[in-house]
Amino acid sequence: MAEPIQTDTLEEMFDNLTDKLTGVFAKLGNKGRITEEDVDAALREVRLALLEADVNFKVAREFVTAIREKALGGDVLKGISPGQAVVKIVHDQLVELLGSGDNTLKPKNSPPNVIMLVGLQGSGKTTTAAKLALYLRRQDQRALLIAADMRRPAAMDQLEALGKQLDVPVYRENGGPDSAPKVAENGIKRAKEMGVMWAIVDTGGRLHVDEDLMDELDVIKKRINPVEVLLVVDAMTGQDAVNAADEFNKRTGLTGLILSKLDGDARGGAALSATHVTGVPIKFAGTGEKPDALEVFHPDRMASRILGMGDVVTLVERAQEQFTEEQAVELERKMRKAQFDLEDFLTQLRQIQKMGSIASILEMIPGARSLRNKLPADVDDKKMKRMEAMITSMTMWERQHPERINGSRRRRIANGSGTTPADLNQLLAQFKQMQKMMKQFASGKMNKRGLAGMGLPRM
Numbered sequence: 001m002a003e004p005i006q007t008d009t010l011e012e013m014f015d016n017l018t019d020k021l022t023g024v025f026a027k028l029g030n031k032g033r034i035t036e037e038d039v040d041a042a043l044r045e046v047r048l049a050l051l052e053a054d055v056n057f058k059v060a061r062e063f064v065t066a067i068r069e070k071a072l073g074g075d076v077l078k079g080i081s082p083g084q085a086v087v088k089i090v091h092d093q094l095v096e097l098l099g100s101g102d103n104t105l106k107p108k109n110s111p112p113n114v115i116m117l118v119g120l121q122g123s124g125k126t127t128t129a130a131k132l133a134l135y136l137r138r139q140d141q142r143a144l145l146i147a148a149d150m151r152r153p154a155a156m157d158q159l160e161a162l163g164k165q166l167d168v169p170v171y172r173e174n175g176g177p178d179s180a181p182k183v184a185e186n187g188i189k190r191a192k193e194m195g196v197m198w199a200i201v202d203t204g205g206r207l208h209v210d211e212d213l214m215d216e217l218d219v220i221k222k223r224i225n226p227v228e229v230l231l232v233v234d235a236m237t238g239q240d241a242v243n244a245a246d247e248f249n250k251r252t253g254l255t256g257l258i259l260s261k262l263d264g265d266a267r268g269g270a271a272l273s274a275t276h277v278t279g280v281p282i283k284f285a286g287t288g289e290k291p292d293a294l295e296v297f298h299p300d301r302m303a304s305r306i307l308g309m310g311d312v313v314t315l316v317e318r319a320q321e322q323f324t325e326e327q328a329v330e331l332e333r334k335m336r337k338a339q340f341d342l343e344d345f346l347t348q349l350r351q352i353q354k355m356g357s358i359a360s361i362l363e364m365i366p367g368a369r370s371l372r373n374k375l376p377a378d379v380d381d382k383k384m385k386r387m388e389a390m391i392t393s394m395t396m397w398e399r400q401h402p403e404r405i406n407g408s409r410r411r412r413i414a415n416g417s418g419t420t421p422a423d424l425n426q427l428l429a430q431f432k433q434m435q436k437m438m439k440q441f442a443s444g445k446m447n448k449r450g451l452a453g454m455g456l457p458r459m
Contacts, residue, residue: 017049017050017052017053018305018306018308020045020049020052021046021049021090021307021308022307022308024042024046024049025042025083025086025087025090025307027042028082028083028086028087029083029084030083031083033082034082034083034086036072039072039086040068043064043067043068046067046090047060047063047064050063050064053269053272054238054239054269054270055269055272055273056242056269056273056277059097059272059276062276063093066093067086067089067093070093071086071089087307090307091303091304094302094303094306094307095299095303097272097275097276098271098272098275098282099275099281099282099297099299102281103281103282103283103297103298103299104283105227105256106227106228107197107198107227108227111191111195111196111197111198112188112192112196112198112199113197113198113199113228114188114191114198114224114225114227114228115198115199115201115226115228115230116184116201116203116221116224116226116228116229116230117132117200117201117202117203117230117231117232117258118203118206118217118229118230118231118232118248118252118254119205119231119232119233119248120205120206120207120208120244121205121207122205122234123205123232123233123234123260124232124234124260124261124286125149125202125203125205125232126155126158126159126162126202127158127162127260127289128232128258128260128286128294129145129159129162129200129202130145130159130165130166130168130291131286131291131292131293131294132200132258132284132294133163133168133198133200134168134291134292134294135284135292135294135296136197136198137166137168141197141198142194142197142198143168143196143198143199144168144187144190144191144194144198144199144200145159145162145163145168145169145170145200145202146170146171146172146183146184146187146188146190146191146199146200146201146202147159147170147171147172147183147187148180148184148187148201148203148220149180149202149203149204150175150176150177150178150179150180150183150204151177151180151204152205155202156172159202162291165291166291169194169196171186171190171191173186178216180203180216180220181216181220181223182223184201184203184220184223185223185224187199188201188224199224201220201224201226208244208251217251217252218251218252221252221253227255228256229252229253229254229255229256230256230258230283230284231244231245231248231249231252231254231257231258232257232258232260233257233258233259233270233274234260235259235260235261235270235271236261237270238270239269239270239273241270241274242269242270242274242277242278245257245274245277245278245280246277246278249278249279249280254278254280255280256280256282256283256284257274257275257278257280257281257283258282258283258284258285258294259271259282259284259285259286259297260286261286271285271302281297282297282299283296283297284296284297285297340434340435341399341400342391342394342398342399342400342402342431343391343396343399343400345391345431346391346392349384349387349388349391350388386417386423387427389418389419390413390414390417390419390423390424390427391427393412393414393416393417394413398413402428402431402432403432405428410424410425
């Protein structure tokens with residue numbers, strides 16, 4: 001699979017909405033006391049922000065109405081921190097809007113557990129099927145991919161290619177356009193023979209108004225008895241996606257939604273409206289083209305991120321995926337003995353990039369959103385890549401002894417990395433400052449100096 005073009009992250013999809021909501025609540029927070037008129041004025045702005053984010057009109061209206069009733073129905077306005085109380089009400093209402101129930105997959109006792117993926121043409125079902133198989137494997141649960149899109153041979157070829165790339169088995173067979181139910185059924189039999197935990201059936205794309213194709217889905221569902229019927233929804237189609245989800249649910253009986261293409265030019269309206277309109281929980285969100293760009297959808301965490309409160313739990317989970325306990329112990333030892341060199345820094349740099357962009361990491365740190373907004377436009381891509389290129393152009397000796405890099409070595413490293421000596425000088429100066437701070441940390445004298453001390457580039 002080709003490397004994707006850099007696009008917005010899941011957090012950035014909600015950027016405009018987050019900026020507007022945090023601005024509204026900042027105004028409330030600056031008031032010692034707030035009145036009913038203050039609440040109404042703030043909620044008018046909230047409603048407008050939701051509509052601009054392509055949230056369903058009825059959903060936005062009901063959302064604001066519920067907040068107003070809770071804010072004015074209690075003792076919120078008489079409290080010591082009424083502004084914070086309103087924010088808490090909005091947060092809780094957002095969690096409810098996004099789906100406060102159980103959003104996990106529901107396996108049964110006797111495998112294989114069948115997941116049936118359905119959706120409109122072009123919604124990203126085939127790619128999502130492969131991503132889901134990779135996600136399950138990382139949970140130590142093997143899956144078989146079943147190519148049941150018999151009307152589009154390219155879809156079967158694509159699924160088979162993805163399976164080979166990810167080392168996930170794929171079941172396919174030749175047949176006519178009407179053979180999808182039989183192929184799906186045969187695939188389940190093969191999954192039983194293999195003893196896998198999950199069988200993921202990739203069905204063909206169809207319009208919900210096409211009676212014949214929707215009837216075919218009913219037949220497939222009866223043949224394979226899935227524990228999950230997941231609709232893959234293209235988030236970039238906004239309210240059209242929500243309307244399609246509602247119709248598929250009425251006809252097929254969905255157990256969950258997967259929002260694909262949240263890394264594209266989406267405003268968040270589908271994510272904020274889908275569950276409320278359909279009553280079906282969002283279970284996963286596709287956040288990019290890479291095979292691992294599939295996130296479990298946590299309504300409470302997403303609500304916190306939308307309100308600029310961060311998401312420490314997800315940040316810790318990402319860090320644990322990239323940093324082993326042994327690596328953490330070794331890093332601490334080097335920091336305490338002031339032995340942290342550019343080779344260690346390169347390792348940390350690469351692991352941080354695997355966790356996501358610096359902007360997305362800052363998004364998950366409470367209170368760091370304002371700093372994220374001050375980042376230069378190229379800090380995630382160009383600057384981080386330049387830093388990596390400069391270090392990889394050094395010899396191992398130079399990485400271990402950066403203070404010994406003289407003028408001729410600097411020119412050679414700059415030429416080899418496609419940068420300038422000034423770029424290298426800046427990197428070495430930043431690294432020297434970081435080493436100094438680590439020595440202070442080791443001696444117990446370190447004060448809070450911001451994110452530069454974490455090895456992140458200076459702003």
